[in-house]
Amino acid sequence: MKVLILGIDGYIGFPLALRLIDNGIDVYGADNFYTRKRVMEVKSKSAIRINSMNERISKLNNRIKFYRGDVSNSKFVYDLIRDIKPDAVVHLAEQRSAPYSMISLKTANETLEKNIKSTMNIIYAVKDLKIDTHIVKLGSMGEYGTPNIDIPEGFFNVDYNNRNDYMVFPRMGQSWYHLSKVFDTYNLILANKIWDLNVSDVMQGVVYGSRTKEINKYGLFTRFDIDEVYGTVLNRFVAESVMGDPLTVYGEGNQKRTFLSLEDSIYCLNLILNNPPDHEYKVYNQFDEYYSLNYLAGRVKEYADEILDKNVKIGHLEDPRVESGNHYYNPVNENLKKIGYRRQRSLDEELPLMLRDLNSNKNRLLSLRNVIRPKTLWK
Numbered sequence: 001m002k003v004l005i006l007g008i009d010g011y012i013g014f015p016l017a018l019r020l021i022d023n024g025i026d027v028y029g030a031d032n033f034y035t036r037k038r039v040m041e042v043k044s045k046s047a048i049r050i051n052s053m054n055e056r057i058s059k060l061n062n063r064i065k066f067y068r069g070d071v072s073n074s075k076f077v078y079d080l081i082r083d084i085k086p087d088a089v090v091h092l093a094e095q096r097s098a099p100y101s102m103i104s105l106k107t108a109n110e111t112l113e114k115n116i117k118s119t120m121n122i123i124y125a126v127k128d129l130k131i132d133t134h135i136v137k138l139g140s141m142g143e144y145g146t147p148n149i150d151i152p153e154g155f156f157n158v159d160y161n162n163r164n165d166y167m168v169f170p171r172m173g174q175s176w177y178h179l180s181k182v183f184d185t186y187n188l189i190l191a192n193k194i195w196d197l198n199v200s201d202v203m204q205g206v207v208y209g210s211r212t213k214e215i216n217k218y219g220l221f222t223r224f225d226i227d228e229v230y231g232t233v234l235n236r237f238v239a240e241s242v243m244g245d246p247l248t249v250y251g252e253g254n255q256k257r258t259f260l261s262l263e264d265s266i267y268c269l270n271l272i273l274n275n276p277p278d279h280e281y282k283v284y285n286q287f288d289e290y291y292s293l294n295y296l297a298g299r300v301k302e303y304a305d306e307i308l309d310k311n312v313k314i315g316h317l318e319d320p321r322v323e324s325g326n327h328y329y330n331p332v333n334e335n336l337k338k339i340g341y342r343r344q345r346s347l348d349e350e351l352p353l354m355l356r357d358l359n360s361n362k363n364r365l366l367s368l369r370n371v372i373r374p375k376t377l378w379k
């Protein structure tokens with residue numbers, strides 16, 4: 001099997017590549033180092049030291065065939081897919097920061113344009129080249145927002161004025177980033193409807209963690225962002241606890257979100273690759289559990305106090321985002337379980353690993369201290 005990973009240099013892309021290599025798959029990858037550059041622009045860097053792409057490839061004995069280029073460039077994507085003819089394309093190569101998309105009109109448009117174009121480029125390349133490629137697209141659980149009803153997997157039955165239909169579940173994403181993903185979702189639904197493309201649309205929760213079994217095996221780390229623009233919440237809490245700073249819970253902390261460990265994210269993507277749809281559009285709500293921010297802060301404090309002998313404080317900052325502080329939340333994740341998903345690594349297993357990894361990068365973390373508190377405001 002040949003798999004093309006777009007965004008192979010990223011947090012998820014690189015460990016996915018390691019897993020696929022070990023599974024005997026021919027791994028092709030593309031990236032334009034967009035995240036490395038943008039993270040540098042906010043004066044940050046990966047909190048765990050990572051190798052360059054060239055170093056990664058040479059340490060892996062050239063088992064990744066790498067192409068440098070921009071996935072929002074249609075010719076680059078068309079030529080890549082024409083030359084490789086992959087069985088599957090995993091599309092991770094998007095601007096992936098909600099805060100970045102909220103900085104200004106420029107960053108909002110950059111996010112919308114690049115993300116929507118990149119997915120369209122893949123759709124058209126696969127359709128025009130008439131190849132039976134499985135498109136695995138990374139969306140976000142944040143596309144749904146926080147509706148006051150249960151969140152199904154993509155679609156639901158609607159009864160309205162004595163009629164009913166099976167319809168796309170409303171998407172109420174709360175940033176331009178999330179809305180770019182919503183647009184991708186609709187574009188993929190239409191592409192499947194008119195051209196029968198094979199699509200797995202992955203609504204992923206927030207990913208946390210620093211290790212997968214292949215990261216252990218090869219000793220090659222993946223990036224780990226903790227700054228206010230690119231860091232995700234749990235990774236940031238762990239970093240703060242190691243630095244001895246109060247955890248920055250936004251608002252009251254009763255916001256609930258879906259989460260999964262990096263190990264589980266890679267496991268799920270592998271399952272999805274092994275279960276291609278038969279010219280269907282399939283949706284996977286890809287998460288393990290949902291937690292409130294207060295619950296997560298409490299767990300991080302518990303582990304950091306015990307493992308690193310700290311007395312971590314939990315602080316509450318004014319919420320820089322516009323989001324409900326208290327809300328109903330009940331999403332389902334049945335489709336992955338149907339193809340064999342069982343939790344691989346729990347929060348309790350991952351937290352000690354993350355704490356130890358970050359503690360051994362403590363000086364590097366301390367140099368990032370002033371890029372953590374939120375400066376990007378939604379209003």
Ligand SMILES: NC(=O)c1ccc[n+]([C@@H]2O[C@H](COP(=O)([O-])OP(=O)(O)OC[C@H]3O[C@@H](n4cnc5c(N)ncnc54)[C@H](O)[C@@H]3O)[C@@H](O)[C@H]2O)c1
Pocket residue numbers: 006007008009010011012013030031032033034035036069070071072091092093094095096114118138139140141204205206207208223232
């Ligand atoms: N990490 C999470 O918690 C999370 C949660 C939900 C969804 N996702 C989605 O999963 C995907 C991967 O996320 P990640 O955390 O690995 O992010 P990441 O930023 O670490 O990885 C994305 C990679 O794609 C590359 N890239 C971005 N735009 C590109 C372009 N136009 N051309 C070529 N390469 C480009 C970046 O340089 C980077 O290496 C993203 O689409 C993201 O929105 C991530």
